[in-house]
Amino acid sequence: MNLSTLLKCSFLAIIGFIMVAAGYQNLDGYWDNPSAQSNHDWTKLEKNMRPEACAQCHETQFNAWKSSQHSKAYSPGLIGQFPGMGHGQGNDCLRCHAPLSEQLYNGEKDMFNSLATLRKQPKGFNPDADLDSQEAKLPLRHAGVTCAVCHVRNGNRFGPPRKGSQTLGHLNTGTHGGFTALKQFEQSGFCAECHQFPQSYAINGKPLENTVFEWQQSRFPKKGKEEKQCQGCHMPDRKHSFKGIHDKSFTRQGLDIQVINKHGLAQLKITSKNIGHAFPTYVTPKITIQAQALNNQQKVLKTWHWEIVREVFYGNGWQEKQDTRLKPDESRIYIANDAPSNTQNIKFTISVVPDNFYKGVYRSLLSDDLQADAKVLIERALNTANENDYILFSDTVSLR
Ligand code: HEC
Ligand code: HEC
Ligand code: HEC
Ligand code: HEC
Ligand code: HEC
Incomplete structure (x- = not known):
């Protein structure tokens, strides 16, 4: 092997290493069978995927998110439709409403048990429940589009670059193994997974969910002072309230x-x-x-x-x-x-x-x-x- 080949190989190996360490460079694969489960050697709290657990250290985000529609996405109106569809089609719906593999149904029985559980617990996910209480032990699906759905893959945290910083990639900040900063978190494309249907689903030329396309046609994507990604209006100053037409x-x-x-x-x-x-x-x-x-x-x-x-x-x-x-x-x-x-x-x-x-x-x-x-x-x-x-x-x- 001559020197230049060797250099090329190690260069590629280094690139490869960075790609693996950072993961999901363009969010490719981020939404393919997402799972939050952690096998890391961390504390119980760092491995706990419940939103109440994140709240111990990220209270601001939790307090805003808990009154958002995202926290209510595993709703009676959603799952009340499942007996007529079966658990397989139910899981297709959960792809947007509660998509982590630990939120999906294992089978028909799992689905029917879940209906009975929500019937008995009218409040469903209760954001005010104590982390040790019985309510906080309801299966994670009850928290709908929860923190881990957007931020955690195999225990690892992903988020926007730190406020005021441009630094991308993995940052070792200690707790839960640090986190990986991705600029995609600041862009409309991040919301597309659940807020944009493909053109092949169009009715009269327009998919039922066409939000990202409509945004692309507006003046808001244009770079400059007036630029507004989805986050600019729905998460002002990174606030997790996700307000919309219900407000x-x-x-x-x-x-x-x-x-x-x-x-x-x-x-x-x-x-x-x-x-x-x-x-x-x-x-x-x-x-x-x-x-x-x-x-x-x-x-x-x-x-x-x-x-x-x-x-x-x-x-x-x-x-x-x-x-x-x-x-x-x-x-x-x-x-x-x-x-x-x-x-x-x-x-x-x-x-x-x-x-x-x-x-x-x-x-x-x-x-x-x-x-x-x-x-x-x-x-x-x-x-x-x-x-x-x-x-x-x-x-x-x-x-x-
Ligand atoms: C024991 C405290 C603790 C717990 C519990 C915790 N975190 Fe963190 N988290 C931190 C610290 C500390 C940082 C680093 C903040 C920094 O240095 O900018 C961080 C960073 C992050 C970031 C990156 C923020 C950014 O600027 O992009 C995300 C996203 C995140 N955590 C999500 C979560 C989620 C989701 C949970 C629950 C599943 C969770 N964390 C639980 C302490 C915690
Ligand atoms: C591509 C993502 C996506 C899929 C897949 C999806 N939904 Fe939704 N769903 C949404 C969004 C976004 C909203 C909120 C906007 C709205 O009201 O349409 C919503 C709202 C709802 C609501 C009203 C609010 C609530 O939670 O009570 C119901 C009911 C619902 N969906 C049922 C379903 C059913 C049943 C399926 C499967 C057949 C399904 N959804 C599949 C994205 C999705
Ligand atoms: C629907 C997806 C989604 C959900 C659910 C969600 N986040 Fe975020 N989060 C984001 C996005 C997108 C950003 C970056 C926003 C921006 O840059 O404007 C962000 C930013 C953050 C940050 C960095 C905040 C800062 O000021 O730098 C933390 C920490 C965080 N989220 C934690 C959480 C926690 C904890 C929860 C649950 C209580 C949660 N997130 C739920 C999408 C989500
Ligand atoms: C310039 C500000 C602005 C931007 C950018 C923006 N929105 Fe909105 N959005 C609003 C306002 C205001 C409402 C309430 C009125 C309405 O429903 O149209 C809303 C409503 C919504 C709703 C409620 C459902 C509905 O039928 O209207 C959803 C979902 C939504 N936005 C998602 C998004 C997504 C995803 C993006 C990025 C592609 C985005 N928004 C970009 C301002 C904005
Ligand atoms: C994992 C799928 C998923 C992702 C990713 C996601 N959403 Fe949602 N979003 C939903 C679902 C499901 C609902 C409907 C919840 C319900 O009412 O059942 C919803 C509802 C909303 C609403 C409706 C509020 C209202 O008043 O009707 C807004 C606004 C919104 N999302 C904004 C965003 C923005 C902005 C992003 C990107 C930062 C985002 N969402 C990312 C699944 C998602």
Whole structure:
């Protein structure tokens, strides 16, 4: 072997070593059969994959995450559907809702036991439970999209570069063997695994989940002061709250809303000014806009209705009924035309039904014969979904 070959070989060996040590350079393979289980010679606490365990040292992230939808992803509305599907298809759903190999079902019995467990423990995953309590011993799947789903593979921690630092690769910081800093954690691509379907799943040209593609078409990926990855809006300053359409004030600050009297016509103008994808991005929420003509006694003389929604239905394959969502930076004007002549005021109200699509699914499931545990869980899911509705905006404009 001559010197240059030798050098090349050791160079490749070194590169190879770095690749193995850092792992998942481009997150390749990160989501293939992910497992968090640790075989390291560490303390019990460092090996514990429960979110309550991470909270002992990462309290800030835990406190924000525990009220996010990610912590509620192993939900009654999800698993209540599984008896009708079987555990194999159930595991396909868990690919996004609780994807670690230690969260998946081993078999049909495992799945049915899990339904019975959630029925008995209405709170499911309880973030306020003591680490040693019985509730904190519920199987890890109850914590849904938990810390370890995003941050741990075979015990090893992966995260963004330290705040204010650009250093990538493995950092030996002592606890749990240090961690590997990957810049992908700061980019939209990280969220794509669960928030973007492939184009082959398209209905009327658009997959049911098309969030990352919609973002790519917006002004937000452009480098510079205005650049916003998903994290820039949903994890501001690395906060783990993941707020979205279920949060009224978060949704409100994404929109500019005005009601005016223009030449004697009441109109509402809504602009998507700070949303990095369609408003709303999924087929599941529905926004309704209502205008009411009121006389000087506050009596309703006439009502107008509009909807902002992407509506799909199943019949001879999936079909799209309408798509009236607002694209980023798009404005739309709703006019209360032909108001009765004795109208004093027009009142506009914008309501949000975050789980509109699922409410339909739950109602239709409840109209069939359901397995006993599933029935209780789906009823619970329907109640929660109803409680999630809210009024986003309401204002009155005078026509006098
Ligand atoms: C005993 C304390 C302790 C426990 C328990 C613990 N960590 Fe850590 N973790 C640390 C320390 C210390 C660091 C290094 C912070 C630094 O130096 O920047 C760290 C770093 C990290 C980082 C990298 C942060 C970054 O800047 O990218 C991640 C991600 C992480 N931990 C995730 C977890 C998860 C997930 C759990 C639970 C499964 C967990 N940790 C449990 C102490 C702990
Ligand atoms: C590609 C990732 C992905 C897969 C696979 C997936 N989901 Fe979801 N699911 C989501 C996301 C993201 C949301 C939240 C956005 C929304 O409301 O659509 C969600 C929300 C839900 C909700 C409403 C919120 C809740 O947890 O109660 C239900 C119910 C649900 N999914 C059921 C299912 C079922 C059943 C399957 C399997 C047939 C499935 N999901 C597969 C990503 C996924
Ligand atoms: C859905 C994926 C996801 C989940 C779940 C999640 N994280 Fe993170 N975490 C991220 C991303 C992405 C970042 C980097 C955000 C950024 O750079 O803007 C991050 C950053 C961090 C950091 C570095 C924070 C800093 O200020 O430097 C720590 C520590 C951490 N997460 C711990 C946790 C813990 C503990 C939990 C559970 C309570 C958790 N994460 C749950 C995706 C997640
Ligand atoms: C410029 C800020 C901004 C960016 C960038 C952004 N979002 Fe959002 N997102 C919002 C706002 C505001 C809402 C609430 C209104 C809504 O639902 O559209 C929201 C809602 C959501 C929802 C709730 C479900 C729904 O149907 O709307 C999900 C899921 C979501 N975003 C995921 C993402 C992902 C994934 C990315 C990156 C590809 C991303 N967002 C980028 C601001 C942003
Ligand atoms: C392992 C899969 C997974 C990953 C990775 C993931 N999510 Fe999610 N996300 C989900 C699921 C599942 C839900 C729905 C939870 C539920 O309600 O059941 C969800 C819900 C959300 C919501 C909805 C909030 C609302 O009000 O409806 C937002 C916002 C969100 N995710 C943002 C992000 C961002 C930003 C990232 C990347 C940093 C990310 N997610 C990464 C699976 C994931």
